[in-house]
Every structure is written in C-alpha cells, then in structure tokens.
Amino acid sequence: MSHDPLLDFRGQRVLITGAGSGFGALLAQQLAERGATLVLGDIQAAPLEALVETLRERDVAVQAQLCDVASEAQVRALVRQAEQSFGGLDMAVNNAGIAHPFTALEQLDEASFDRQIAVNVKSVLFGMKYQIPLMQQQGGGAILNISSMAGIGGAPKLAAYAAAKHAVVGLTRTAAVEQARRNIRVNALCPYYSHTPMVDDGGLADASTQAMLASGSPMKRLGRPEEIVAVMLMLLSPANTYMTGQTVAVDGGVSAF
Template sequence: MSENRLLAGKVALITGASSGIGAAAARVFAREGAKVVLAARREDRLKEIVDELRAGGAEATYAVTDVTRPDDTAEAVQQAVTTFGRLDAAFNNAGWGVGRSPLHKMGDQLYDEIMDVNVRGIWNCLRDEIAAMLETGGGTIVNTSSVGGVVATPVAAPYVAAKHAVIGLTRAAAAEYAAQGIRVNAVAPGTTRTEVVEQWFAAVPGIEEQLHAATPQPRTADPREIAEAAAWLCSERSSFVTGVTMPVDGGFTMV
C-alpha cells in the first residue's frame, strides 16, 4: 500500500504550513507518505498540526520560520536535513496579499511588505532548497503563485506583480537546474477558502458571488484541492514536468 502513495519515503518542506493551503498540504503530503517539515511563523498552530500528523502515524516536525529572513529559511532546510537526512521536495507556499487599493493610492510600505513575503520569501527558500538538493542528486520544488500571476486583477497591483515574479523565478530556476535533477514548477490557485479569503468575503458583501459568476466551475476551491496538485507536482508521477505554472482555478484563467 505505502509504495503506491505519491510521496512515499520522501522528505518534504512546506512553508506557510500553519493554515490554509499550507496546512492542507501538510495533511495531504503526510497522507501520501512524506516525512514533513512544516514552516511558518505561528508556533502554536504548527505544533497543533504536527501533533495531529504524528497521531495519525506520520513523521513530522516543524520550524518556526519567517520566509523573509534568510537565516530562518536556511534553518528550516537544515532541520529537514538534520532530522530526516535530506530534502527531496519543497512546497513554497508562504505568501500574503491584503490591502486592495487603487495603484495610485498604494503606499510604499504595503508594496514592500507584499513583495518581501511573496518574492523575497520564494527567493530565500529556493536558494536554500536547491543547495540542499544538489547535495543529494536532485529534488522537486513547487512555488505558490496565483491566478493573479497569470492575469491581471484590479486594485491589487503589488500582489499581481509579486505573483508574476514567482512565475519568473520558477521558470528561471527550472531552466537552470533541470540537468542537475531538480524540477521546479508552480501552482496558480484561484479563489480558495482560506482564513484570509473568508475575511475578505465577510468584509465585501457580494464578492464571492461575483467571483463564482466569473468561474466556469462556479465555486470557491477548498485548500485541499490546491494541495493535491502540489503533491502531484512534487511526485515522480510528474517526472517530465518542469518550468510549468499549473492553474488550479476552476477554469477562471481559461475564459
């Protein structure tokens, strides 16, 4: 049974793992046989999820991590190597996007914060993960972009720019390290029912219905659906796939 699981025996690092897509990925990756290292800033949430996974028989640990801090991402990768011997897969999911505002009214501080988490955070993770994977002959990395990285959406210019940059970093890393056994891909989620999105729906009446109307599959994604796509991309079943950004959006970017 275990040999049929997507990630059987692999060591995987998941960032942004304390909630939303990252927490769903922790459960999906563990279910599929991975030994997981969960990274995020909220230690109480990380501990709770790790305890849950261990109770279900998974091998799991966590590292309190702010992805904008290079020392933190280096420590998270090192924890994977120290605890489980290597790093085979990474899901760079930590991200942030709030403060919807017209571009000409957007302040520098908000722009910097959005770019720092979504772009520098991916940069920091890639650098450390690739270095570790080169030591053991390869691996797979998945970065979280967004439909906002594929098409422009209004009043979110820094977020759109950041998520386009994630796709650029994904393609650059994929091209540079493919011959060395490292595959790098991205997922581009559509509207997904995370805590932040739930707060947005509550604050802007009618926005959920508007988004459903613009989506061929007229609903909001469950975080698990994004995690399932990331798990496949991290597995050997996608062994000839690299440099790709996979929309997981119910057809939103198709129309």
C-alpha cells in the same frame, strides 16, 4: 496508503512553508497519509503546534519551527532542520504568502508594496537558494512555488499582490531552466480564489465580495482547498519526472476566457 507510484511519497522528505493553515496544512496531512517525512514552518506558533501534534499522533516523522519567510536567516534555518533531522531534502513547497486589501494601483503605498515583495517574493528566492544546494547534493528533487492567478494575469485592485505573484513565476521558470540538468524540477501553482483563511478570514470574507469573486469563474464558485491540494500532489508526485518550469492554473476555467 496506495503503492501506486503517482501517490507514493514514502521516503520523501518534504519541506512546507506556511504549513499552519490553508493549503499548507492540508498538503502536510495529505503527504503524511502517503508516507512522507515532513519539515514544517509557519509564522504562527499555535496552528503549527496543533498540526504537529495531530501528525505525531499518527506516527508521522515531522519537525517544525517558527519561520518568518521574509527573513533569509529563518528560511535557511528551516532548510537546515531538514538536513539535520532527516539527512536531506527531496521536495519543497514554498507556500507561505499574504494578500493585501483591495486598493487601486494609484493609491498603493510603498510599505504595502514592500511587504508583498518581502513575504511573497523574497520567501521563494530564499527558499530555493537553500533548498537547491541540498537537492543538488543528492542528485535531484522537486520544488513547488505557490503563485496565484494574479501571477499570470491582471488582478484589479491587487496590483502589489499581482506584481509579487508574477515575480514568483519568473523565479520558478528561471530556477527550472538552471536546474533541469541536475534533475531538480521547479513548477508553480496558480490557484483562483479559494476557501482558505487568506480569503475567508481576510478582507474578502463578506458574502457579497465572495459572490462577486465566484461570478468571475466559469464554474461560478470559489475553489475548495482539497481541489488545489490535489494538484499540488500531482505536481510533486515522484512519478511526475519530466514536468518542469510550468505555471499551472487551478482556476475553475478563469484562464480559458
């Protein structure tokens, strides 16, 4: 474990939603290697339990519970787990989210739109609603909300997802301004399509679709989870103390066009 303050997470109590797979699972492992204490939530029991077992074998202090992030009560319970088990919360990563199949805007149905708002927007609101007071009590903290490139630009055939991810950016910027004097940093991460279960196991899995998505990036490939998580670590870093309210694209150059 490095003692460089940029990568030293010893003593940091970190909550992660959507921790069972994708970015969340990899981030949990990376933080554990750097000394963090973890509170993990996911809606799926099996991958969450497998991750916890792996972490505990490495003597990581970790608590986990099922959490449907569209439920305010369950999000509140996850934050309370951090307080009850570890006495507080230093960092939170509101990572859980869902996509929807490619659909032209005029063909979107209300149920699909509502589901995007419930899982991708309310989850971030509920998370910060309960994370922020804990951080206020101890004089500071860091929150990272996972948005998307669809949160800073148009996303053809992903209108509901884009609307939800734009809303995450609005919540992030507002919370950052409200909490800046209290030493609570709030930033958003906006990845391009990356090889996570949402992409590889969802409606974007076929080779022709992935080739099309890759061609949209100047690097001509999708992102790798470890590339996205490296920037998550940077944004959460205890040494990164003056950066707040930012929307950081990790996109192979897409936003440079």
